[in-house]
Structures are given as C-alpha cells and as structure tokens.
Amino acid sequence: MELLIAERVRENRKRLGLTQEELAGRLGVSPQTVSYWENGGYPDITMLPIIANHFGITVDALMGNDAERIREDIDAFWGRSKVISSVEESFDEARAYYAKYPQERIIQSIFLQRFENLPPELRNNHRELARQVAGKILSDPWASPSDRGTAISSMARTTEGEERQRWLALLTDSETYRKTYTEYSIVLQERGPEAAHPYLGVDRILGFRRALFSDIGYGVNPSEETVRKARFFIGILTSFGEGAIPDGWLSGAGGLYTDLAFALFRLDREEEGYDALRSALDCFSRFAANPPDAWLDVGAPFLFRGVKVGIRAWDFLFPDGTTYRTDSFASCPKPISLVIRMRVPLASTTELRREPEYRRILSEAEKLIPEKIRIELAKEGTL
Numbered sequence: 533m534e535l536l537i538a539e540r541v542r543e544n545r546k547r548l549g550l551t552q553e554e555l556a557g558r559l560g561v562s563p564q565t566v567s568y569w570e571n572g573g574y575p576d577i578t579m580l581p582i583i584a585n586h587f588g589i590t591v592d593a594l595m596g597n598d599a600e601r602i603r604e605d606i607d608a609f610w611g612r613s614k615v616i617s618s619v620e621e622s623f624d625e626a627r628a629y630y631a632k633y634p635q636e637r638i639i640q641s642i643f644l645q646r647f648e649n650l651p652p653e654l655r656n657n658h659r660e661l662a663r664q665v666a667g668k669i670l671s672d673p674w675a676s677p678s679d680r681g682t683a684i685s686s687m688a689r690t691t692e693g694e695e696r697q698r699w700l701a702l703l704t705d706s707e708t709y710r711k712t713y714t715e716y717s718i719v720l721q722e723r724g725p726e727a728a729h730p731y732l733g734v735d736r737i738l739g740f741r742r743a744l745f746s747d748i749g750y751g752v753n754p755s756e757e758t759v760r761k762a763r764f765f766i767g768i769l770t771s772f773g774e775g776a777i778p779d780g781w782l783s784g785a786g787g788l789y790t791d792l793a794f795a796l797f798r799l800d801r802e803e804e805g806y807d808a809l810r811s812a813l814d815c816f817s818r819f820a821a822n823p824p825d826a827w828l829d830v831g832a833p834f835l836f837r838g839v840k841v842g843i844r845a846w847d848f849l850f851p852d853g854t855t856y857r858t859d860s861f862a863s864c865p866k867p868i869s870l871v872i873r874m875r876v877p878l879a880s881t882t883e884l885r886r887e888p889e890y891r892r893i894l895s896e897a898e899k900l901i902p903e904k905i906r907i908e909l910a911k912e913g914t915l
Contacts, residue, residue, distance in 0.1 A: 536595065536596025536601065537569060537574060537575065537594060537595055537596070538569060538570050538571060538572050538573075539596070540587075540589075540593065540594050540595075540596060541566070541569045541570050541583065541594075542570045544587040544589065545566075545570075547587075548587070552566040552567055552570070553566075558586060559579070559582060559583065559586060561579075580594060580595070602633060602636070605632075605633075606629070606633065606636065606638060606639065609625065609629050609639075610638075610642075612625070619646070619649050619650060619651070620650070620654065622646050622649070623643075623646040623647060623649070623650055623654075623658075626639070626642050626643045626646045626647075627643060627658070627661070629642075629643075630643045630665065634668075635668075637669070637672070637675065637679060640665050640668060640669055640679070641669070641678075641679045641682055643662075643665050644662060644665055644666060644669075644682045644683060644685075644686045645682060647662045647665075647686060648682075648685065648686065648689065648717070652721045655689070659690045662686050662689075662690055663686070663687065663690050665683075665686075666682075666683035666684070666686040666687050666690075667683075669682070669683035670683050670684070670687075681703060681710045682710075684699055684702050684703055685703065685710055685711075685714045687699040688700050688703070688714050688718065689714065689717065689718060696718075700714065700715065711858065712731060712734050712735045712738060712858055713731075713735050715731050716728050716731035716732050716734075716735055719731055729837040730837050730838070730839050730848075730850040730851060730852075730856070731856075732837055733835075733836040733837030733838065733839035734839055734848050734856060734858065736835060736836055736837075737830060737836055737839065737841065737848070738858065741784065741845075741864070743765075744765055744784050744788070745784065745787065745864070745865070755795065755798075755799075756795075756799065758791060758792070758795040759792060759795045759796060759799070762788045762789070762791050762792035762795065763792065765788050766785060766788050766789070766792070769781045769784065769785050769788075771832075772830065772831030772832040772835075773829075773831045774831070777815065778828070778829045778830050778831035779818070779819070779822065779826075779828040779829055780828035780829055780830035780831070780840065780841040781830060781831070782815045782816070782818050782819035782828075783815070783816065783819045783864040783865050783866060784864055784865060785811075785815045786812045786813075786815035786816040786819065786865055786867070786869075786870065787812075787864070787865025787869060789808045789809070789811040789812035789815060790808075790809070790812045790865070790869065790870050790873050792808040792812075793805045793806070793808035793809040793812060794873060796808060797884060802884070805884075806889060806890075809874075809890075809893055810893065812870055813870065813893050813896055813897055816866070816867040816870060816897065816900055817896070817900060820867060820900045822843060823843075824843050825842075825843075826842070826843055827840040827841070827842060827849045828840055828841050828842070828843070837851070838850075838851040839851070845864045846858045867897050867900035867901055868901050868905065870897045871894065871897045871898055871901065874890070874893070874894045874897065875894070
C-alpha cells in the first residue's frame with residue numbers, strides 16, 4: 533500500500549499554521565528532518581504515534597490508511613475496472629486489491645465475481661484463494677444476501693461431488709437465478725456446450741420472467757407508460773410463438789393483459805380496455821385447460837434451447853427428457869390475480885363494475901379458480 537506520510541505531514545502542518553521549523557521544535561527534531569519527511573522520507577517508527585498525536589489524528593490516518601483514503605482508493609479501482617477489457621487483467625487487479633484490503637467486503641465480492649469470469653484453466657490456478665475469500669464472506673453474519681450468494685456460487689464452482697451439491701442446495705429462493713447460472717457454468721466447463729445449453733435456456737426463461745413480472749409496475753395509477761410496456765412485452769411473447777403466444781407464457785400474458793386493461797380503463801379508453809380484459813381471460817382460460825402434469829412450450833428454441841416449462845413455475849423439462857427444478861422465486865400470474873384486480877373498487881372501474889360484459893368476464897374468471905381456493909377466499913371476504 534502506498535504510504536502518504538509526506539502528504540499528511542505537510543497538510544496537517546499547514547492546517548495548524550506551522551512552519552517546518554516550528555513543527556520541528558514541537559517534535560524535538562531538526563527542520564531538515566521535517567523537510568525530509570515532507571519530501572518522501574519515512575520517520576522512524578517510534579516517531580509515528582508522536583507525530584499523529586500532535587496532529588490529533590490516528591497513525592493509520594498519518595500513513596494514509598484511514599477509512600476515507602481506503603474508500604477513495606477503492607472508488608478509483610472500481611472506476612478503472614469499468615474500462616479494463618481483458619478478463620485476466622481485471623482479475624489480476626482485483627487480486628492485487630484483495631492483497632491490499634483483505635477485510636473490505638466490496639473487494640472480496642468483486643474478486644469472486646471476476647474469479648467466476650476467468651477461463652477454466654486460469655480459474656483452477658486460483659481455486660484455493662477463491663475459497664479463502666468466499667469463506668471470509670460466509671463467516672461474516674453481516675454479509676448481504678447478494679455477497680453470500682456470490683460466495684456460495686464460488687464454493688460450488690471450486691468443489692465436486694456431494695460437497696458441490698450441498699453448496700448448490702444453499703442457493704435458494706432469491707438466489708435461484710444465480711443457482712441456475714452457476715450450474716450452467718459448471719456443466720459448460722466440465723461437459724461442454726451441448727450439455728450446458730439447457731441450463732442456459734432455463735437461465736434465460738428465469739431472466740425474462742423477472743423482467744416480465746417486475747418491470748411493468750402495477751401500481752394504483754397505471755398510465756400511458758404502463759400501456760406501452762405491456763404491449764411491448766405482449767409483442768415479444770407473441771414473437772416467441774411466431775404469431776401466437778406459446779402455452780408456456782400464457783399465464784404471464786394474462787397478467788400483462790390485465791395490467792393493460794386497467795391502464796386503458798383509467799385513460800378512458802373503455803373499448804380497448806374490454807379487448808384487453810377479454811384477452812386476459814382467454815390467456816388464463818387456455819393456461820388452466822392444461823393438465824397438471826403438462827409440459828408447455830415456450831417457443832423461440834434458439835433462445836430457450838428447447839426447454840419446456842411445467843404448470844408449476846419452477847419445473848422444467850430438458851430436450852433429452854430429464855427434468856430440472858429451481859426454487860420458486862417468482863410466481864406467475866394466475867386467474868385469481870385477474871379476479872382480485874376486477875374486484876378492487878377503483879374510481880376508474882366504478883361504473884364498469886355494473887356493466888354486463890364486465891360482470892360476465894369476472895364470473896368466467898372466478899370459475900377458473902379451484903373450488904377449494906374459492907371457498908377459502910370467500911371466508912376471507914376476498915370473493
């Protein structure tokens with residue numbers, strides 16, 4: 533680590549309004565010694581606490597190892613990292629900074645992220661160091677879920693057999709997306725692209741679901757922006773089926789059409805709103821018509837690698853007939869979401885709720901909800 537003693541002596545001397553001669557007198561050294569320090573020479577180690585105490589700072593601050601200095605250095609490192617194109621150079625710099633600041637959480641996390649980007653032959657050279665860094669994160673009770681996920685992913689990549697499976701099993705819930713990509717990377721490294729492609733397909737399905745179900749922004753005040761976003765995503769889903777929404781995306785499309793309908797109602801575009809509402813009902817009806825053990829096509833095989841999805845959002849079928857399960861971190865919209873939305877008393881739907889067509893669509897949507905769930909919701913007063 534670069535020591536900043538010269539700079540800190542000079543700036544603190546001037547802060548106190550002292551000349552070199554005056555500071556030398558207070559510290560019991562010659563003016564030449566102070567000049568030597570300010571020009572890059574290092575004081576005797578026994579002088580460090582004396583100088584620091586005189587300035588009212590810590591020895592770390594005197595040496596340039598204080599929190600502010602570390603943060604400035606790390607920020608500069610982060611800024612440089614964005615323009616480094618070489619994966620190896622990027623990792624080497626992260627490794628150098630880990631050597632400087634082994635206890636800094638952000639450096640630990642960046643190191644592991646760059647470790648995962650290394651090609652397999654280089655990753656093997658740094659396996660033990662990566663495990664050491666991951667172990668520090670996992671032993672810290674204050675580590676964020678994201679940092680812990682990165683550490684667990686690195687542990688899975690650097691182990692084998694049952695131990696690897698134990699690490700992968702810890703990537704659950706909010707880390708499902710990371711788990712799938714981790715498995716994809718491992719299979720790609722060990723068994724090649726053909727075996728890894730289905731994991732990539734699942735990874736892409738999960739990523740698109742995340743965009744689909746989180747980016748619309750339902751809210752109580754849908755707007756023209758909601759209309760544009762919903763239609764944009766509906767257009768993408770339709771393109772996956774070359775003109776018709778594939779069965780595997782029907783539930784998501786039902787949610788999008790629901791949002792679109794209520795945004796249009798709020799904008800006083802009633803006829804368009806009813807068209808969207810009928811489309812929502814149609815999507816949910818077609819989805820509900822599938823048997824519980826069905827495997828549904830998601831289309832775009834070049835993108836999703838021929839993977840099919842189950843009725844349960846976390847089940848997948850690979851082209852070779854094997855099944856794969858993730859954790860349900862993002863549930864898909866269901867008919868009940870349409871029913872609840874239609875029953876919420878919003879100002880934009882007050883008059884609509886009395887119209888026969890609105891009541892017909894609501895009645896048909898309620899029939900799609902399993903009887904057991906309808907009974908429970910009726911007890912709660914939701915239905």
